[in-house]
Amino acid sequence: MTSIGIYGSLGRMGQAIAAVAPELNAKVAGGADAQDDPATIAARADVLIDFSAPQALEAHLAAARAAGKPIVVGTTGLSPQHHALIDEAAKDIAVLQTGNTSLGIGLLQRLVREAAAQLGPDWDIEIVEMHHRHKVDAPSGTALMLGKAAAAGMGTTLAEAEVTDRAGTVGARASGTIGLASLRGGSVVGDHSVVFATQGERIELTHRADDRAIFAHGAVKAALWLAGKPAGRYSMDQVLGG
């Protein structure tokens, strides 16, 4: 039975992962949180899952690399520097990074890309996400993934197209942009809508997560899939066969 080590084990996702692992025939070898040495669990587990905080990523990747263990990174709020660290680690170990491990978001990404490509430049694209009051990063990792999918469909990049800071007299909407808006409140697990709007009509594609178990299932499936893979950077699409 494959054993999993969890970084961020006492958090909301860490606990959800420990709860679903036995259903998927995986064993939890243990976990590590802010006060623990990440090397200890890296030595004991077959594969690692990180749902902690961006500031911990470098140490977690280093521990995984030193122990030669694959790692699934679900932590969001990552900077370009964090992505460079992941690319570097992926030279020596298998690393799968994703802002969303659910089944539905994988499909939504493909639908958004296709819709953006088919609808063309006369359709404005806006992304709205809502999460619980404890979430610390914005826009969500998933909103950024959906933004990248929309940008790819439009033939551009999210860095070129994104607008995240509308306040005051910002002027009329610029064509070819993608707006991202973040709502925070209560216990919302994770809602994402991509709105395509043109003169007189609107299409909305929405995913709502009701339970963290969906993310936990996806994370454990990804970990089981990653165990034994050669060094490299992998995506959730590969796990889901997309």
Ligand SMILES: NC(=O)C1=CN([C@@H]2O[C@H](COP(=O)(O)OP(=O)(O)OC[C@H]3O[C@@H](n4cnc5c(N)ncnc54)[C@H](OP(=O)(O)O)[C@@H]3O)[C@@H](O)[C@H]2O)C=CC1
């Ligand atoms: N990819 C996906 O599908 C999903 C991603 N996420 C992302 O996962 C991350 C965690 O979310 P969530 O479980 O809700 O958050 P929580 O705040 O509930 O849990 C975070 C955990 O990480 C630990 N942690 C914080 N800093 C460090 C550190 N420096 N070293 C080691 N551990 C640390 C915390 O430990 P302590 O309390 O001791 O500080 C805590 O146990 C977020 O980035 C979130 O956006 C969430 C859901 C789905």
Ligand SMILES: O=C(O)C1=N[C@H](C(=O)O)C[C@H](O)C1
């Ligand atoms: O912090 C969360 O809770 C979530 N984070 C991920 C994100 O930033 O997209 C995924 C999910 O929506 C829940």
